[in-house]
Amino acid sequence: MQDAPARADLVFRGATLIDGSGADRVAGDLAVSGDRIVAIGDLGRTAATDEIDASGLVLCPGFIDAHTHDDRALVETPDMSAKISQGVTSVVAGNCGISLAPLTLDSWPPDPLHLLGDQTYYRFDTFGGFVEHFDAAPSAVNAGLLVGHTTLRHRHMAGRLDRPANDAELARMETDVGAAMADGAIGLSTGLDYAEAVEAPTEEVTVLAQAAGRHGGLYASHTRDYFDDVEGAIDEAIGIARDARLPLVLSHHQVSGAANFGRSKRTLALIDDAMTRQEIGLDVYPYNASSKTLDPQRCQPGVRVLITWSDSHPAMAGREIADIAAEWGCPPIEAATRLVPAGAVYFQLDEADVQRILAYPRTMIGSDGLPYDAFPHPRLWGTFPRVLGHYARDLNLFTLEEAVHRMTGLPAATFGFADRGLLRVGGHADLVLFDPDTIRDRATYTDPKQPADGIHSVFVNGEAVWQAGRETGARPGRVLQRTS
Ligand code: ZN
Ligand code: CU
Numbered sequence: 222m223q224d225a226p227a228r229a230d231l232v233f234r235g236a237t238l239i240d241g242s243g244a245d246r247v248a249g250d251l252a253v254s255g256d257r258i259v260a261i262g263d264l265g266r267t268a269a270t271d272e273i274d275a276s277g278l279v280l281c282p283g284f285i286d287a288h289t290h291d292d293r294a295l296v297e298t299p300d301m302s303a304k305i306s307q308g309v310t311s312v313v314a315g316n317c318g319i320s321l322a323p324l325t326l327d328s329w330p331p332d333p334l335h336l337l338g339d340q341t342y343y344r345f346d347t348f349g350g351f352v353e354h355f356d357a358a359p360s361a362v363n364a365g366l367l368v369g370h371t372t373l374r375h376r377h378m379a380g381r382l383d384r385p386a387n388d389a390e391l392a393r394m395e396t397d398v399g400a401a402m403a404d405g406a407i408g409l410s411t412g413l414d415y416a417e418a419v420e421a422p423t424e425e426v427t428v429l430a431q432a433a434g435r436h437g438g439l440y441a442s443h444t445r446d447y448f449d450d451v452e453g454a455i456d457e458a459i460g461i462a463r464d465a466r467l468p469l470v471l472s473h474h475q476v477s478g479a480a481n482f483g484r485s486k487r488t489l490a491l492i493d494d495a496m497t498r499q500e501i502g503l504d505v506y507p508y509n510a511s512s513k514t515l516d517p518q519r520c521q522p523g524v525r526v527l528i529t530w531s532d533s534h535p536a537m538a539g540r541e542i543a544d545i546a547a548e549w550g551c552p553p554i555e556a557a558t559r560l561v562p563a564g565a566v567y568f569q570l571d572e573a574d575v576q577r578i579l580a581y582p583r584t585m586i587g588s589d590g591l592p593y594d595a596f597p598h599p600r601l602w603g604t605f606p607r608v609l610g611h612y613a614r615d616l617n618l619f620t621l622e623e624a625v626h627r628m629t630g631l632p633a634a635t636f637g638f639a640d641r642g643l644l645r646v647g648g649h650a651d652l653v654l655f656d657p658d659t660i661r662d663r664a665t666y667t668d669p670k671q672p673a674d675g676i677h678s679v680f681v682n683g684e685a686v687w688q689a690g691r692e693t694g695a696r697p698g699r700v701l702q703r704t705s
Contacts, residue, residue, distance in 0.1 A: 225267045230254045230683070232264055233654065236275035239622050240644040241282040241629035246622060251280055253650040256682040256697075261646055275654055278677055279621070282629040282642050283310025283651030284605045287504040288441075288472055288587025290314065291364070292321035293337045296351075299360035299696050303592060305679050305687040306672035307605040307662075308653035311701060313587070313636060315367030316472055317443040318412030322351035323397060324372050331382075333415045333514045334375065335532075335562050338593055348397075349404035352700055361686040363651070365636050365701040367410040367441055368401035370394075370429060371418045382417040386425050395432045402436030407636060407703035408467070409433040413445035413454070415514075427461050434467030437705045439636070441470040447477040447511075451484060452491055459495045468500035468705075470635065473589045474578055475570055477511060482571035489581050496583065502635040504587030505579055507607045509572045510666070512591060512598035515565040517557035524569055526553070527666060529594040531563035538595035539667075564591060566598050566666065579608070580618050585635060586628040599669045603662030606673035610661040621657055637703035650683040 229252035238261065239246045250264035260267065286304060289312040294301060304312060314320070319333055322345035330340055337343075345351040348368055355364065373394040374382050386394060398409055409429055412418055430440045440462050444454035455471065462469035471492065476484040495501055512529060520526050526542040537545055537560060546556040557563075578584055586608055590601030605628055613624040633642025640648045653676065660675030672690070679687035684697040 225260050225262065225264045226252060226254070227266070227268065229259055229267055229269050231271045231273070232267055232269035233273045233275040233280050236278060236280035236654070238644055239279050239281040239625045241625055241642050243622055243626040243630065246279070251644065253680070253683050256650055258644065258646055258648050258650050261644060273654065273678070277656065278654050279657050280652060280654050281625045282644055283653050283679065283681065284308045284628040285310070285632040285636070285638065285642060286312040286588050286604070287470070287585040287632045287636070288313060288316050288589050290316060290319065290336060290589070290591055293342050294592040295360045295364050296354055296358070297342070298592070299358065300692045300694070301361045302672070302692055303590060303602050305361050305692065306676060307602065308655060308676050308679055309362060309605060310651035310653070310679060310681045311363040311365065311638065311641065313365045313367065313407070315369050316410050316441055318369045318371035318410055318415065318418050320367060320369035320372045320410070321345060322348045323401065324376050331375070331417060332562060333412060333417065334371065336514055336564065336591060347404065348401035348406055352405045355700055359696045360698040361692065361696050362681060362698045363701050364698060365407045365638065365703065366405065367408050368398055368406045370409060370411040370421070370426065371415060373397055373429070374417060374421070382420065384420050385422050391425060391428055395428055398429050398432040399436060402433060402438050405700050405702060406438065407701070408438035408440055410441040410443070412443040414443070414447065419445070423457055423461060427464050430461050430465035430467055434465050437703060439468040439470060439703070440465065441472055443472045447475055448481060449478070451476050451481065451488055455488060455491055459499070459501070462501070463499055468502070471501065471503040473587060474503045474505050474584070475511060476574050477569050479569065482574060485574040485577045489577065502585060503583065504585040505575070506587060506589050506600045506604055507575065507579060507612055508598070508600050509570040509575045510566050510568045510598065511570060512564065512566045512589070512600070515557055515561055515563035517554050517561065519567060520553040520557040522553060524567065526568070527566040528560060529564040529566055529591065529596045529598065531560040533562070534560055535595065564594050576618060579612060583631070584627060585632045597669050599662070599664035599666055601664070602669065602671055603664035603673060606660050606675065607662035609655070610675065614657065614660070637705050638701050639704045650680055652680040654678045
């Protein structure tokens with residue numbers, strides 16, 4: 222306990238405080254001045270410029286979205302409504318090998334870079350240029366930024382990505398990783414099952430991971446295989462991080478395809494064992510369908526696939542591949558071939574695996590939302606309320622305190638975001654006030670752009686960004702450095 226200040230800018234009165242560490246809730250008040258939490262406890266004698274009656278509501282640290290593709294959103298649609306409406310106050314962007322910087326393009330970006338939009342958005346020749354742009358015109362949320370391996374391959378490999386980088390190319394990519402780290406990146410990401418990166422050998426990634434590690438960075442890995450060789454792919458990522466001596470984050474952990482249902486028992490055992498020897502984190506989104514760019518080979522008969530956007534046939538967004546194929550009188554694979562470039566939701570995860578991975582105590586929550594899909598996977602708007610409402614409250618998969626920890630204290634420690642993710646005096650005032658009885662995701666596969674119920678208000682660095690069911694227009698976000 223500290224002495225209560227005589228005055229503060231803002232006091233939340235009578236809240237249920239969940240501090241992000243996993244500890245049990247306590248009743249209390251919390252005071253904010255400037256961008257910091259200045260007192261926690263019984264603050265009945267503290268006068269405040271603004272007061273919020275928080276009775277019946279949970280006050281906790283703002284949620285950290287451990288896995289996003291928000292690079293473009295951070296600079297193009299900085300209100301970040303899909304995120305702040307669910308209580309997210311910080312995002313980790315640049316995942317799956319795809320970062321907007323450093324890369325300039327003058328023609329249509331190849332798969333999977335087009336997941337962030339057309340060539341006009343690839344206009345940052347240095348990582349520092351992107352950071353400066355953000356600093357000059359911040360978004361509503363904070364951002365930790367990864368530099369993407371596939372982005373660097375495009376930058377240096379002269380359009381021929383169906384091969385390993387040669388020595389000269391690898392040396393240039395390595396220099397870029399170092400420069401990005403010096404400019405504020407928190408690490409390297411890869412997406413080794415995408416066509417543009419699949420020919421990159423383990424050694425290529427290890428060299429780049431070493432460069433990130435030398436600057437205190439981590440390695441976020443969308444692994445080489447989420448299907449039949451999922452364990453081999455996890456082994457590869459663990460080996461890269463071990464050899465490069467840096468922490469690993471296994472992105473959107475899942476086991477895909479009906480033949481692999483139940484296999485998360487083995488993958489989690491593998492990860493659990495490796496964690497005794499090295500620093501490993503993992504994230505998951507709380508849905509039993511995945512989403513990425515459309516791969517016609519995945520459109521086998523019997524696999525349910527929903528089109529999220531199509532550049533060649535925009536009107537098909539929101540329709541299933543089987544319907545489109547029937548209308549066109551062709552097999553699903555051919556319909557998909559006509560639809561690319563495109564994005565898709567694939568219904569090929571097992572709910573029991575999703576719950577097993579969520580329940581694993583070291584799993585963080587990451588939306589993997591795709592902000593510019595015409596008809597996005599509902600994880601974009603629904604991830605965090607879905608964990609708190611559906612999985613914690615309704616299914617009792619874990620306590621509310623545990624759910625909050627997985628989206629606050631745990632990711633803050635994993636990514637090294639100092640003074641965030643916990644309710645602590647002196648910490649940054651990233652806060653969410655929500656109703657534990659009504660919090661609920663409303664985004665669905667058929668109506669995906671719906672804000673959640675139950676979020677009362679959201680604060681970033683002490684400023685309200687979401688109140689009374691809408692954006693305030695404030696954009697107090699900052700680029701987050703990693704402190705190891
Ligand atoms: Zn990915
Ligand atoms: Cu991703």
